[in-house]
Amino acid sequence: MPEVKSEVKSNALMTSAWLLAVSESFNIAVGEAVVAEYILQPEINFVPGSIGYCNEVLSWRGDFIPVMDISVLLGREPLDAKNVAIVAYQEYEGQNLQYVALKLVTEVTQIEVSDESMCETPENYPEVMEPITDSLFIHQGKLTSVIDIADLCNEGYRDYISATQKYDSDQIESAT
Amino acid sequence: MSLANNTYSLIEFSDICIAIKQSEMLTIDQASSVELLPFAEEHIGHFIFDRRRIPTYQLSQHLKPIAVTSDLKHGDYCVGIKTENEENYFSIICNKIEQAEISSATNRIKDVPLFMYGENFVIKSMCQYDERLVLITDANLLHEFISSQQSKEKIHA
Numbered sequence: 001m002p003e004v005k006s007e008v009k010s011n012a013l014m015t016s017a018w019l020l021a022v023s024e025s026f027n028i029a030v031g032e033a034v035v036a037e038y039i040l041q042p043e044i045n046f047v048p049g050s051i052g053y054c055n056e057v058l059s060w061r062g063d064f065i066p067v068m069d070i071s072v073l074l075g076r077e078p079l080d081a082k083n084v085a086i087v088a089y090q091e092y093e094g095q096n097l098q099y100v101a102l103k104l105v106t107e108v109t110q111i112e113v114s115d116e117s118m119c120e121t122p123e124n125y126p127e128v129m130e131p132i133t134d135s136l137f138i139h140q141g142k143l144t145s146v147i148d149i150a151d152l153c154n155e156g157y158r159d160y161i162s163a164t165q166k167y168d169s170d171q172i173e174s175a176t
Numbered sequence: 177m178s179l180a181n182n183t184y185s186l187i188e189f190s191d192i193c194i195a196i197k198q199s200e201m202l203t204i205d206q207a208s209s210v211e212l213l214p215f216a217e218e219h220i221g222h223f224i225f226d227r228r229r230i231p232t233y234q235l236s237q238h239l240k241p242i243a244v245t246s247d248l249k250h251g252d253y254c255v256g257i258k259t260e261n262e263e264n265y266f267s268i269i270c271n272k273i274e275q276a277e278i279s280s281a282t283n284r285i286k287d288v289p290l291f292m293y294g295e296n297f298v299i300k301s302m303c304q305y306d307e308r309l310v311l312i313t314d315a316n317l318l319h320e321f322i323s324s325q326q327s328k329e330k331i332h333a
Contacts, residue, residue, distance in 0.1 A: 045192075045309040046191070046192065047288065047292065047299060047302070047311065048192060048298060048299070048311070049293075049294050049295075049296060049297045049298045049299060050288070050292040050293065050294045050297065050299075051292060051293065052294070054291065054292050055294070057302065057309065059304065059309070062304075063284060063286065064284075064286060064302050064304070064309060066289055066291075066292050098289075153289065154291060155290040155291045155293070157291070158290070158291045158292075158293070
């Protein structure tokens, strides 16, 4: 994976990143080199039987790549908006770049992030995001999560989510 | 996934196209030959083939999260399918069926990433054919899928 360009401004280490609004109230940030393309209204195909937060694919550069809806992962309604950012990841060093499309609420925005804007994990931070969150920072007053895309696209994480959802539904059933 | 050049049957539903190997096909007939069983819980009717009653399923009802009507439409097809060991014969209703030569070289057959797999995942791989997405599966997977959906429905009932 290419390294994200960094530069020193004042005393703080500044890093370029893309801000992705993956839900109405949840923003993530990924490294500058991670976003391969931003696509408006691509044709998206449903894949039956696949997991709820990733049950579609789109055709991109002659290949089909998964489309992920993090809003569903967060337990919210699926996004109506179909604009997507194609992001790259590697599961291990030397692997060919893998791609996944993330559904977005708004356009992608390029931002500069400094270490000074880092913050602690708030108490009400979504539990499902914790295993894939590298760090958190505040951008324009909003909490923004730095997500590890390779962890997001890992079957171990899928299993964790499935188990969590089952656990939740068991809790609900026993409560009723 | 390496697949040699193979003849597949493309089975089209309203907005999904699945492919199974031609060798797993039993027969294709107009859906009007299905004897409907309106009160049957497990399947919508029977399809007669080789003097056997083969259960007919409205597969799209299970494939889509939102159930579609089980009414048969004029022009629908009933596709008979057999599992590899020929233990199970079943049939499904679809909108259209066609034969296609699919190869990994020309159709870019790709495994579905493991992190997409849900419970009872029915797709083996996907490919592009005539600029559309084709989901490759097989008779065993389809039969297991239908059986599991029925078990779920029984539990809910």
